Amino acid sequence: MTRATILFASPDRPGLVARLSGFFAELGLNILEASNYTELHGDSGARFYMRLVVDLGAATTRATMETSFETQIATPVGGEWSIGYHDRVARIAVLVTKDPTCLYDLALRQKQGELPCEIALVISNHAMLESAAQSFRLHFYALPITKETKPQQEAQILDLLTRHDVDLVVLARYMQVLSDDFLIKAPPVINIHHGFLPAFQGAKPYHQAHARGVKLIGATAHYATKDLDEGPIIEQDVARISHAMTPDELVRVGRDVERVVLARAVRAHLERRVIVEGRRTFVL
Amino acid sequence: MTRATILFASPDRPGLVARLSGFFAELGLNILEASNYTELHGDSGARFYMRLVVDLGAATTRATMETSFETQIATPVGGEWSIGYHDRVARIAVLVTKDPTCLYDLALRQKQGELPCEIALVISNHAMLESAAQSFRLHFYALPITKETKPQQEAQILDLLTRHDVDLVVLARYMQVLSDDFLIKAPPVINIHHGFLPAFQGAKPYHQAHARGVKLIGATAHYATKDLDEGPIIEQDVARISHAMTPDELVRVGRDVERVVLARAVRAHLERRVIVEGRRTFVL
Amino acid sequence: MTRATILFASPDRPGLVARLSGFFAELGLNILEASNYTELHGDSGARFYMRLVVDLGAATTRATMETSFETQIATPVGGEWSIGYHDRVARIAVLVTKDPTCLYDLALRQKQGELPCEIALVISNHAMLESAAQSFRLHFYALPITKETKPQQEAQILDLLTRHDVDLVVLARYMQVLSDDFLIKAPPVINIHHGFLPAFQGAKPYHQAHARGVKLIGATAHYATKDLDEGPIIEQDVARISHAMTPDELVRVGRDVERVVLARAVRAHLERRVIVEGRRTFVL
Amino acid sequence: MTRATILFASPDRPGLVARLSGFFAELGLNILEASNYTELHGDSGARFYMRLVVDLGAATTRATMETSFETQIATPVGGEWSIGYHDRVARIAVLVTKDPTCLYDLALRQKQGELPCEIALVISNHAMLESAAQSFRLHFYALPITKETKPQQEAQILDLLTRHDVDLVVLARYMQVLSDDFLIKAPPVINIHHGFLPAFQGAKPYHQAHARGVKLIGATAHYATKDLDEGPIIEQDVARISHAMTPDELVRVGRDVERVVLARAVRAHLERRVIVEGRRTFVL
Secondary structure, rough: EEEEEEEEEEEOOOOHHHHHHHHHHHHOOOEEEEEEEEOOOOOOOOEEEEEEEEEEEOOOOOHHHHHHHHHHHHHHHEEEEEEEEEEOEEEEEEEOOOOOOOHHHHHHHHHHHOOEEEEEEEEOOOOOHHHHHHHHHOEEEEEEOOOHHHOOOOOOOHHHHOOOOEEEEEEEHHHHHHHHHHHHOOOOOOEEEEEOOOOOOOOOOHHHHHHOOOOEEEEEEEOOOOOOOOOOOEEEEEEEOOOOOOHHHHHHHHHHHHHHHHHHHHHHHHOOOOOEEEEEEEEO | OOOEEEEEEEOOOOOOHHHHHHHHHHHOEEEEEEEEEEEOOOOOEEEEEEEEEEEOOOOHHHHHHHHHHHHHHHHOOOOEEEEEEOOOOOEEEEOOOOOHHHHHHHHHHHOOOOOOOOEEEEEOOOOOOOHHHHOHHHHHHOOOOOOOHHHHHHHHHHHHHHHHOOOOEEOOOEEEOOOHHHHHHHHHHHHEEOOOOOOOOOOOOOHHHHHHHOOOOOOEEEEEOOOOOEEEEOEEEEEEEOOOOHHHHHHHHHHHHHHHHHHHHHHHHOOEEEEEEEEEEEEE | EEEEEEEEEEOOOOOOHHHHHHHHHHHOOOOEEEEEEEEOOOOOOOEEEEEEEEEEOOOOOOHHHHHHHHHHHHHHHHEEEEEEEOOOOOEEEEOOOOOHHHHHHHOOOHOOOOOOEEEEEEOOOOOOOOHHHHHHHEEEEEEOOOOOHHHHHHHHHHHHHHHHHOEEEEEEEOOOOOOOHHHHHHOEEEEEEEEOOOOOOOOHHHHHHHHOOEEEEEEEEEEEOOOOOOEEEEEEEEEOOOOOOOOOOOOOHHHHHHHHHHHHHHHHOOOOEEEEOOHHHHHH | EEEEEEEEEEEOOOHHHHHHHHHHHHOOOOEEEEEEEOOOOOOOEEEEEEEEEOOOOOOOOOHOOOOHHHHHHHHHHEEEEEEEOOOOOOOEEEOOOOOHHHHHHHHHHHHHOOEEEEEEEEEEEEOOOHHHHHHOOOOOOEEEOOOOOOHHHHHHHHHHHHHHOOHHHHHHOOOOOOOOOHHOOOOOEEEEOOOOOOOOOOOOOHHHHHHHOEEEEEEEEEEEOOOOOOOOOEEEEEEEEOOOOOOHHHHHHHHHHHHHHHHHHHHHHHHOEEEEOOOEEEEO
């Protein structure tokens, strides 16, 4: 059974749920999942969002369906939409530095079928995680970086992303700030920040948390944007800590939160559940 | 703006989302919330569930709409459904014994607008919580019970439920087992069990939990059925405990879980989100 | 059985656990609870903290014991300490404005024996919660406040705190900023902030959280200091929220977190578990 | 700096904290951590437990210290105790079948310094996880098992445990029930059960949980005893699930809980924090 997932957004008006679901019903396609959300008080009035998973069955061709959807549904109501076919598996690039936790976590989940994607390649600014990547039979590229070589290194990464046909970049504790130029040219980028944003932005959030004496630490997965640590948040979680823990122990406790939060965010993105609206996300 | 909430269940088939949403779209009624769920592997094949909140607007009469829905939508597909109008506020009865925590919690939430209901009356087998009920200006009835008088006492309760036009009975730490006969005659009954069911059924669950040395304790809100502590679970939660806690301290920690779990379950029921299917519930 | 709780802090050195516990052993007093913590990397070198609960039994007089402890234990090692006797119940003042949740919560817990204190009085800048206070038979004082009358109103509060022999002030959603002068003259003050500090300081934290699109909201109980929302944190917790929740719904969800966090912090303070060290607290 | 951890238990009596801490103070050894707990209502009266971490410094020999502790402290009060030296790293055996999650998790934590141990070997009844073990450079033994060969296979495992000088056996989703005879002869065994014990004992707990319609699933790490799933619980945790999840999705969500719970339990055991008392554990 081949499925497709449609993500749709438009100004709100009566009858949208019926229109969208009616479109697929008329094609004889069964709707396996449907959820919608209306943001009543958006900046430009009420806005409607819907996610549908349909069984493509013995349907018409994809191109025909897409054209019909655009002309019959989207255009008349000013809607924006995207579609993903489950037999076209997304390809992700994982960017790392030295910490292997998130890399192992993503690779293992992918292998166990938890993440609907292929890991096309692993890129690092160090050679350290090469054997970890190889133990999962993943392509690994070490691209060292200095202040001077940053533009060239980013160009190399962009080139690799293109050659490997990458749909999503995951920063799995990649300890470099990506340039605005890179972010404009690259596919979507998800970052894991090891702090409970918006608290503790920037470097060494666990040391900041320790100094402030908080009782919980957290991690935040967000889309990377040019404003560092200000991108739309996809997922967050926290863990309880004790005053007796050193910053190093916070790092240890934090790792368990980081990897779970990152995996949930990547999964939500891959399942086409995440809608970005300004600085917020809606996860349908 | 007056709203109505529809809860619908039927055997699954293609086109149901479109049919239901189309029905309201044709009446010119805006769908404010919609969620649906298909249980693929039910005992009698795939089954479809949907909850819709619609803005009644300047619509046709309610009776006409209900008749149309039955004949055009429900009957053709073998659907069961119910509808609630938000201007008809549900009336609940709270049954208590001596522990005031859940009573205060429900009364305060109701007063603050968190629970869409009126508390029609409070019934107890003791006089102890009379002043608590009165401080919220609630009707209070003390109906003592002994083994011998149980049938009469339950008859009195049933009579009060009828006279006060009660839609839902909430057992807020009512320390009596209701008879099968009562449960058949009464409106739906939600109970809070101070254990993480199915572990620790029956009496003194915190003492059982202490003796077993568990590291978390929980509470379970469920519909009361003739099989004690076996009714469909609506909501559960847990709290972490330490080996140093006595059973009395578990009671204290547990109270915070109980009241939150009970309130969430009552709210979900009142918002017409809960579907019972055998021993399970789906909370849409 | 009468108990005493000792809280002790000094520069770290070998033998402190033995010295402190030996002191009470020699007096024939059983140590019921003991916990200690050494902060290795404090600003002024390693620092030792210990909390002991002892059974006073048929011991020597309290004054004698205190003098001995000071001369034999504390002075030689440069220690600071305090002692509380369980038969001298702490007296707290609860300051409120219009939101009744935390007031009900504290009053009910006190009544059920969860908080080792008496609620000496309730003070508000509005009359609204008078009947709530009275339903628990608590003294209630309404002291309205304007920009102009703030110094006088605070003086009135200080006077009430003195006359009612108050040991701890609890700001249970008191919507006024206390002056530095007040904080210097008053007993310790615990505040509940309805945000996960240090994020979302200042007013309307739930609106800030909504605008930023966070996935969890929190509450923070801290000692009030002249730097608003910067005082040492005693306890924090969070609750998961959904993108579909309005700021008003965040308020509802947040209330459940606030009251539990505030109650835990007040309890920890009353049980003499909290040590303040700069901007951090250690909860033994 | 070399450290030792002492775990001590005896009937309660006044002066024990002072005695134990005094012993090490007199030897000039600094106490780095100390915690104690008195179980007041045990089956054989009040019982005292204490854990101490001491800096061995330039102390006397270990044998002398141990002899002195036994004769001066333990024997006079009927105490039982054990000691671990931090320069003698514990050696663990990890038993697996086909699920790699817990194996990867333990191996990675060990490598990152989170678990104070060496993984001496990995034993499986299948060959499937050989490459996973090898990617961490761990010895791997595949010992297939049938009903008939069970005694021989267990004998082989016991032989390997002896030859590799193993202190702790970790069942990381080992899908075989160990015989009573094995458990008597082996070092301590920690098992991860993928259910929230005591609910859902036995096989397929996620399917049981799904059928019962619970709203949270859990995992339990416990010492293996001859009564399956009845051993003393070391650690538990839960995760929230939705009615829409299939048993397979429960498995996925559960995996994240299992590995964290198992790692915490193994760590607590290795840090010599766990005291078993009947069916309960105290984690100091």
